[in-house]
Amino acid sequence: MMKWLLLVHVLGASVWVGGHLILLFTVVPRARKQQSIRPIMEFEESFSPLGLTSLALQVISGVWMALHYVSFSDWFDFSYSHQYYLWIKLSLLAATVAIAIRTKFSLLKQPTDQDLPAVVFHIALVTMLAVGFVVTGISFRYPF
Numbered sequence: 001m002m003k004w005l006l007l008v009h010v011l012g013a014s015v016w017v018g019g020h021l022i023l024l025f026t027v028v029p030r031a032r033k034q035q036s037i038r039p040i041m042e043f044e045e046s047f048s049p050l051g052l053t054s055l056a057l058q059v060i061s062g063v064w065m066a067l068h069y070v071s072f073s074d075w076f077d078f079s080y081s082h083q084y085y086l087w088i089k090l091s092l093l094a095a096t097v098a099i100a101i102r103t104k105f106s107l108l109k110q111p112t113d114q115d116l117p118a119v120v121f122h123i124a125l126v127t128m129l130a131v132g133f134v135v136t137g138i139s140f141r142y143p144f
């Protein structure tokens, strides 16, 4: 079962992290050059359905795998590293969801080109959190 969960998790990570790295390093430079928010809106429109599906799969497969490492009754007793990695993952998730909600329901509600700097800042934040998920995820098997 762990193998299948890990397969789903790594595929989901490829979509979420890969999508945000492409957004930050190829779409954002184009938007800034054009001083237009349009390239980002077009990317968001096509990426969001797959991106949000992969995020949901990350949570389901991630928590399921985490229970393999840390039984629920031990989640609040920080006696070994896996419990720290688990709470780092949950904190990264809370921050990602908070920023995603703010971006989607306020910044991108009726975006103008003036919102470009704020939108780019939020994209950079979510991308850093995404990379944080990967580093923390690898730590479960190869503690830093």
Ligand code: HEM
Pocket: 006, 009, 010, 012, 013, 014, 016, 017, 055, 058, 059, 061, 062, 063, 065, 066, 069, 086, 089, 090, 093, 130, 133, 134, 136, 137, 138, 140, 141
């Ligand atoms: C967008 C969100 C996430 C991304 C991009 C992500 C990414 C990753 C990656 C790349 C790995 C390493 C896989 C490997 O070692 O081959 C991993 C492992 C892991 N992740 Fe996540 N993760 C995310 C969310 C979560 C969440 C929310 C949890 C649970 C609270 C979680 C729990 C785990 C666990 C337990 C492992 C260790 C699996 C193992 O190696 O046995 N992940 N994650």
